[in-house]
Amino acid sequence: MKLTNYFLAAAAAAVLAGGCGNGSSSSAGSSLSGDVKIDGSGTVYPIGAALTELVAEEFPRLRISVGASGTGAGFKKFIAGETDISNASRPIKDGEIDSLSEKGIEFIEIPIAFDGLTVIVNPGNSWVDSLTVEQLNKIWDKDSTVSLWSDVDPSFPNAEINLYGPTSAHGTYEYFNEAVNGDAENTRQDYSQSAEYNALIQGVSSDENALGYIGFAYVESNKDKIKILGIDSGSGPIKPTSETIQSGTYSPLSRPLLMYVRADALDKPQVAGFLDYALNNADAAVEAAKYVPLPKSTYGLALERIHNKVTGSVIKDAEPGEPLDSILK
Amino acid sequence: MSQLSFTAGTTPHSRGRQRKDAAFKWICSFAALLAAVILVCVLVKIFSDGADRVDLQFLKGKASELFPEKAGILPALAGSAWIIGLTILISVPIGVGSAIYLEEFSYKRNKLTDIIEINIANLSGVPSIIYGLLGLAVFSTMLGMGNGILVGGLTMTLLVLPMVILVSREALKAVPNTMREGALALGATRWQMIIKTVIPAALPGILTGLILSVSRAIGEVAPLIVVGAVGFVTFMPESLGDDYTVLPLQIFDWARRPQEEFQQAAAAGSLVLLAALLLLNSVAIIIRSRAQKKQKA
Numbered sequence: 029m030k031l032t033n034y035f036l037a038a039a040a041a042a043v044l045a046g047g048c049g050n051g052s053s054s055s056a057g058s059s060l061s062g063d064v065k066i067d068g069s070g071t072v073y074p075i076g077a078a079l080t081e082l083v084a085e086e087f088p089r090l091r092i093s094v095g096a097s098g099t100g101a102g103f104k105k106f107i108a109g110e111t112d113i114s115n116a117s118r119p120i121k122d123g124e125i126d127s128l129s130e131k132g133i134e135f136i137e138i139p140i141a142f143d144g145l146t147v148i149v150n151p152g153n154s155w156v157d158s159l160t161v162e163q164l165n166k167i168w169d170k171d172s173t174v175s176l177w178s179d180v181d182p183s184f185p186n187a188e189i190n191l192y193g194p195t196s197a198h199g200t201y202e203y204f205n206e207a208v209n210g211d212a213e214n215t216r217q218d219y220s221q222s223a224e225y226n227a228l229i230q231g232v233s234s235d236e237n238a239l240g241y242i243g244f245a246y247v248e249s250n251k252d253k254i255k256i257l258g259i260d261s262g263s264g265p266i267k268p269t270s271e272t273i274q275s276g277t278y279s280p281l282s283r284p285l286l287m288y289v290r291a292d293a294l295d296k297p298q299v300a301g302f303l304d305y306a307l308n309n310a311d312a313a314v315e316a317a318k319y320v321p322l323p324k325s326t327y328g329l330a331l332e333r334i335h336n337k338v339t340g341s342v343i344k345d346a347e348p349g350e351p352l353d354s355i356l357k
Numbered sequence: 358m359s360q361l362s363f364t365a366g367t368t369p370h371s372r373g374r375q376r377k378d379a380a381f382k383w384i385c386s387f388a389a390l391l392a393a394v395i396l397v398c399v400l401v402k403i404f405s406d407g408a409d410r411v412d413l414q415f416l417k418g419k420a421s422e423l424f425p426e427k428a429g430i431l432p433a434l435a436g437s438a439w440i441i442g443l444t445i446l447i448s449v450p451i452g453v454g455s456a457i458y459l460e461e462f463s464y465k466r467n468k469l470t471d472i473i474e475i476n477i478a479n480l481s482g483v484p485s486i487i488y489g490l491l492g493l494a495v496f497s498t499m500l501g502m503g504n505g506i507l508v509g510g511l512t513m514t515l516l517v518l519p520m521v522i523l524v525s526r527e528a529l530k531a532v533p534n535t536m537r538e539g540a541l542a543l544g545a546t547r548w549q550m551i552i553k554t555v556i557p558a559a560l561p562g563i564l565t566g567l568i569l570s571v572s573r574a575i576g577e578v579a580p581l582i583v584v585g586a587v588g589f590v591t592f593m594p595e596s597l598g599d600d601y602t603v604l605p606l607q608i609f610d611w612a613r614r615p616q617e618e619f620q621q622a623a624a625a626g627s628l629v630l631l632a633a634l635l636l637l638n639s640v641a642i643i644i645r646s647r648a649q650k651k652q653k654a
Contacts, residue, residue, distance in 0.1 A: 080422075
């Protein structure tokens with residue numbers, strides 16, 4: 029019967045496709061080909077896509093796919109052996125490392141760019157230009173009693189403070205809490221939450237008493253809608269710019285975005301070739317994705333880790349704000 | 358309706374009734390107007406944001422991260438076409454087959470048909486993300502089929518199947534019994550009766566329903582994200598195991614970006630999606646009106 033034929037054909041094709049999916053024909057040199065599978069953080073995704081586009085121009089026969097299922101979901105696929113590279117907006121967790129070692133998968137951890145968490149207020153806000161880390165902590169701590177701007181500083185107006193921030197699904201959420209409140213889960217919950225930065229910007233730009241934080245990538249194209257605050261961690265207020273984030277003076281709210289590479293995937297010439305070319309030309313891609321490139325020396329150190337196959341995580345236990353070069357060495 | 362309103366005496370009681378009548382009319386027209394106004398607002402917004410971007414370059418361009426102003430939707434369109442094609446290919450035989458069983462063969466209700474019917478009726482109301490989780494558990498994990506196009510198509514099949522079965526059954530039900538009896542009286546077997554008499558008569562109805570169910574699948578993305586649709590691919594999908602992205606996912610990805618160019622691209626992509634849906638729905642309407650004319654003739 030015709031109808032069953034269709035279905036049998038589909039089922040047969042499924043078996044075939046499943047069988048061939050992982051087989052990768054590859055030849056070294058300028059004519060790299062084969063599959064490179066990347067998934068993970070939605071924050072890092074634009075960088076992954078930009079790097080991919082760059083590499084694809086050079087090696088058109090490569091078949092690269094970049095997913096954005098989220099840092100945690102990406103690690104699940106990485107652990108299941110479905111991906112070669114997992115993007116992450118936070119360091120890998122102990123539980124994820126355990127699952128990987130159970131499966132016998134070793135990984136190499138490299139930073140790929142900086143993100144600067146940016147604290148924003150409404151452009152009509154005339155009373156604040158910068159906040160200290162202590163003030164941020166006073167506002168955002170889970171035991172915070174701040175409900176008026178004047179609770180933060182008596183010189184601020186006696187108006188309600190309306191907070192905006194990402195949901196717990198965001199790596200930004202965890203990093204901000206860790207840097208400001210000392211723990212990834214320590215934050216008050218009575219604020220307007222959204223998984224979309226565009227929605228947070230919309231909220232802050234239409235609310236004169238708002239305070240919020242977003243990723244640096246969204247700052248430039250929304251400059252007229254929001255006011256960016258400087259952050260004072262003890263040596264005067266610093267505003268987030270490409271320079272202050274790259275040099276590490278915008279501290280502690282600048283964080284590295286990461287890639288985790290399966291160590292044995294480097295035996296595939298297309299994965300090794302992808303990383304080689306990507307790390308040597310990362311600046312342009314990272315800037316196109318609106319993030320801040322790492323210093324040249326750091327990309328060099330990352331490439332060294334790839335070449336020497338240095339496995340394990342060093343960034344996991346680093347303090348927020350610690351310079352990357354000293355962590356990686 | 359004016360012909361239904363007749364003027365009764367003007368007792369206080371009837372005045373109150375008439376006031377209620379008028380108020381009800383106004384509330385209903387306001388509701389209808391509101392729906393239309395919202396739709397128009399959405400359309401105007403998408404048009405003003407995206408109309409400039411829709412051109413040949415946009416339709417046949419690759420996704421681009423480095424050059425947002427040149428980003429196109431070709432890989433996403435191809436992915437959507439693959440997924441929809443597979444969905445039709447798999448859901449038609451299964452959906453129409455089960456509808457034929459339920460309408461033409463199970464003329465005596467029994468436990469089995471009851472269970473099947475209750476299941477189908479309930480399944481058509483299940484949120485789409487659940488189908489994604491089901492697809493992930495069964496196709497990707499249990500059967501080890503990975504997360505390529507085929508798994509996406511199978512998952513979408515799960516999603517549209519209840520609807521396909523329901524509309525096919527309705528179409529079969531609408532075929533008058535006299536036609537079946539006539540065929541059987543002439544000595545046709547059940548198989549001949551179904552293939553030569555019932556299906557041709559029910560075909561317009563089946564096709565209309567099918568197109569409407571499929572157009573639901575074109576706009577769906579939640580289940581596909583769960584079973585592994587990716588964001589950015591450098592290649593066109595070529596085989597059933599390939600990674601893919603689909604148009605609504607591409608639109609979603611662009612809409613959440615900071616760059617103005619991507620916002621425009623998202624609006625332009627929405628226009629393309631709307632045009633595709635409009636096209637499908639008009640085809641469904643044309644098929645239906647033709648069938649109705651034929652039946653009258």
